[in-house]
Amino acid sequence: MATMTAPGVTTQPAPAPIKKSSKTGRKVRDNLTGHAFLIGAVVCFALFMWFPMVRGIVMSFQRTRRGETSWVGWDNYTRIIADPSFWIAWKNTFLFTALALVVGYVLPFFIAILLNELRHAKGYLRILVYLPVMLPPASALFLFKYYAYDPSDAGLFNAVLKFLHLPTSEWMQSPTMTIPAMVIASTWMNLGSAVLIYLASLQNIPGELYEAAELDGAGVWRRIWNVTIPQTRLILALLAMLQIVATMQLFIEPLILANGAGTQDSATSVAYLIYQHGFFQNDLNGAAALGVIMLIVLAAFSAVYVRLTTKQD
Amino acid sequence: MADGTRTLISQAQLQRGRGRYLYWALLILVVGGFTLVFLGPLYWMVTGALKSGQEVAQTPPTLWPHDPQLQNYADAWNNLDLAKLMFNTFYYAAGAVFFQLVFDTAAAYALSKLRPVFGNVILGAMLATLMIPAMVLIVPQYVTAIDLPIVHVNLLDSPWALWLPLIANAFNIFLLKRFFDSIPEDLIAAAQVDGASPLRTLWSIILPMSRPILGVVSIFAVTAVWKDFLWPKLVMPSPETRTLSVGIYAFSGGTPMNVVIAASVIAAIPTVIIFLLFQRNIMSGLTSGSLKG
Numbered sequence: 001m002a003t004m005t006a007p008g009v010t011t012q013p014a015p016a017p018i019k020k021s022s023k024t025g026r027k028v029r030d031n032l033t034g035h036a037f038l039i040g041a042v043v044c045f046a047l048f049m050w051f052p053m054v055r056g057i058v059m060s061f062q063r064t065r066r067g068e069t070s071w072v073g074w075d076n077y078t079r080i081i082a083d084p085s086f087w088i089a090w091k092n093t094f095l096f097t098a099l100a101l102v103v104g105y106v107l108p109f110f111i112a113i114l115l116n117e118l119r120h121a122k123g124y125l126r127i128l129v130y131l132p133v134m135l136p137p138a139s140a141l142f143l144f145k146y147y148a149y150d151p152s153d154a155g156l157f158n159a160v161l162k163f164l165h166l167p168t169s170e171w172m173q174s175p176t177m178t179i180p181a182m183v184i185a186s187t188w189m190n191l192g193s194a195v196l197i198y199l200a201s202l203q204n205i206p207g208e209l210y211e212a213a214e215l216d217g218a219g220v221w222r223r224i225w226n227v228t229i230p231q232t233r234l235i236l237a238l239l240a241m242l243q244i245v246a247t248m249q250l251f252i253e254p255l256i257l258a259n260g261a262g263t264q265d266s267a268t269s270v271a272y273l274i275y276q277h278g279f280f281q282n283d284l285n286g287a288a289a290l291g292v293i294m295l296i297v298l299a300a301f302s303a304v305y306v307r308l309t310t311k312q313d
Numbered sequence: 314m315a316d317g318t319r320t321l322i323s324q325a326q327l328q329r330g331r332g333r334y335l336y337w338a339l340l341i342l343v344v345g346g347f348t349l350v351f352l353g354p355l356y357w358m359v360t361g362a363l364k365s366g367q368e369v370a371q372t373p374p375t376l377w378p379h380d381p382q383l384q385n386y387a388d389a390w391n392n393l394d395l396a397k398l399m400f401n402t403f404y405y406a407a408g409a410v411f412f413q414l415v416f417d418t419a420a421a422y423a424l425s426k427l428r429p430v431f432g433n434v435i436l437g438a439m440l441a442t443l444m445i446p447a448m449v450l451i452v453p454q455y456v457t458a459i460d461l462p463i464v465h466v467n468l469l470d471s472p473w474a475l476w477l478p479l480i481a482n483a484f485n486i487f488l489l490k491r492f493f494d495s496i497p498e499d500l501i502a503a504a505q506v507d508g509a510s511p512l513r514t515l516w517s518i519i520l521p522m523s524r525p526i527l528g529v530v531s532i533f534a535v536t537a538v539w540k541d542f543l544w545p546k547l548v549m550p551s552p553e554t555r556t557l558s559v560g561i562y563a564f565s566g567g568t569p570m571n572v573v574i575a576a577s578v579i580a581a582i583p584t585v586i587i588f589l590l591f592q593r594n595i596m597s598g599l600t601s602g603s604l605k606g
Binding site for chain 2: 032033034038040044048051053056115117119126130135138140146148163200202210214220223227228251252279284295
């Protein structure tokens with residue numbers, strides 16, 4: 001902190017030293033000041049981001065038993081992959097991600113288009129859509145678990161289905177409904193932010209484009225297809241990416257809604273498996289290996305995705 | 314936002330004849346539907362927690378509690394020691410706001426205005442962390458927190474275990490740096506000519522101009538702490554240090570369902586209030602951070 005010079009020192013020509021050395025001295029001092037401002041954040045990044053990234057990879061090739069750490073090569077990976085839950089977890093995670101993409105990605109875009117057309121109650125609707133995002137996920141998920149997904153006819157969803165004379169469901173107790181039920185809960189909790197981001201980008205579309213399209217005889221759907229989507233292409237691509245990375249880390253939904261694994265392992269996710277291995281089976285190294293596998297899958301996916309989306313240009 | 318802006322469907326089309334009726338029908342449908350979908354579950358939650366155990370199990374469910382029992386809320390407050398959990402969460406959130414404001418603004422200021430050597434490399438390394446999924450880091454981060462490198466301190470049950478990782482927030486630094494970038498260089502040069510030190514320039518010129526963005530960062534810090542679950546669950550294991558969400562989860566096994574819901578309602582009240590008070594800042598922060606790099 002000594003480098004944060006007192007006011008005046010930097011500007012008053014220093015009386016004593018020679019001009020040349022004072023210039024380099026000042027440069028050094030300015031740099032030191034800059035780094036002094038950075039140091040707090042840099043230390044935290046080093047401790048909790050950069051170092052753990054390397055450490056996770058290192059740990060995945062080690063095994064710690066009774067305080068002794070040794071190198072074990074690919075052992076952690078083979079053990080993790082041999083675990084039958086490994087493939088179930090990936091299957092569930094991919095299924096959840098795919099379903100969440102179909103529902104949770106398309107829906108906010110159309111909600112945003114709809115809200116952008118309405119001339120009234122704009123503020124109210126925006127608040128409504130974003131309200132669930134502000135709830136603590138644990139609170140919202142207990143609501144779904146106990147009230148919405150109550151498998152008896154007293155549950156909210158079953159009561160509504162019954163009222164509409166539709167077949168009711170056992171929700172989290174039925175292995176086939178577990179993932180759709182988690183997708184519904186997760187979409188309800190998260191779609192608000194995507195809607196607001198789309199709304200902001202819709203407002204940047206020049207009105208003349210719609211006007212021109214209309215003069216050319218394009219209907220509403222054609223205008224969405226030929227004007228709205230191309231104009232918001234970048235943000236659409238970005239959010240798809242972000243959403244996939246987020247949904248692949250599915251954790252709290254299985255933990256609270258399905259008590260972890262769910263009926264017949266129908267809820268086990270990769271992130272839940274990391275948690276299980278690391279903090280219940282006392283296998284931090286196996287969990288680290290699983291983390292590295294997840295990182296590789298996501299990185300490979302992102303690479304393919306970036307290539308596909310940039311090719312179109 | 315201006316009403317005159319042309320959108321997908323022209324203003325004229327909405328004001329004439331059939332278009333007008335269609336528009337109003339749609340508006341009513343959307344307002345009603347959204348209220349039902351987004352507010353309905355919250356109504357169900359608040360009133361459900363007022364019902365007795367018997368009433369909740371009734372088919373078909375009652376639309377409002379016939380015999381409201383405040384007892385569930387009282388039980389939640391007392392049995393789960395919600396006052397303690399609430400205090401903990403507030404304390405962690407306040408610390409998170411303070412430390413993020415101090416260290417992230419300092420870092421963003423250095424990267425935007427002081428620009429020391431390797432500044433861009435550091436910024437790049439920070440932004441790169443945005444690409445790393447949180448779940449991938451959870452195990453090595455935990456191992457780091459229980460035995461901090463070099464100093465060998467165990468951070469379990471210490472608020473620092475929440476605060477230090479929160480400072481490493483690349484999104485905040487990016488948001489702040491972008492805002493600082495938009496402050497004219499002339500102003501800073503003028504301050505320097507007047508003999509202001511970098512710290513003084515930050516304090517008396519940059520920060521007063523940056524109030525909106527500082528507000529956004531603070532609100533995001535509070536909601537992040539309030540919503541976070543897995544990390545506080547891991548690093549705050551003892552009942553005395555738990556956060557609200559983790560505490561409710563820990564009790565959910567042996568507590569009647571309505572009491573858990575009542576506790577969940579109480580836990581959600583602060584964030585809902587924050588949202589209603591600051592919704593403009595939150596929404597503008599959300600969109601300004603994600604639109605255009």
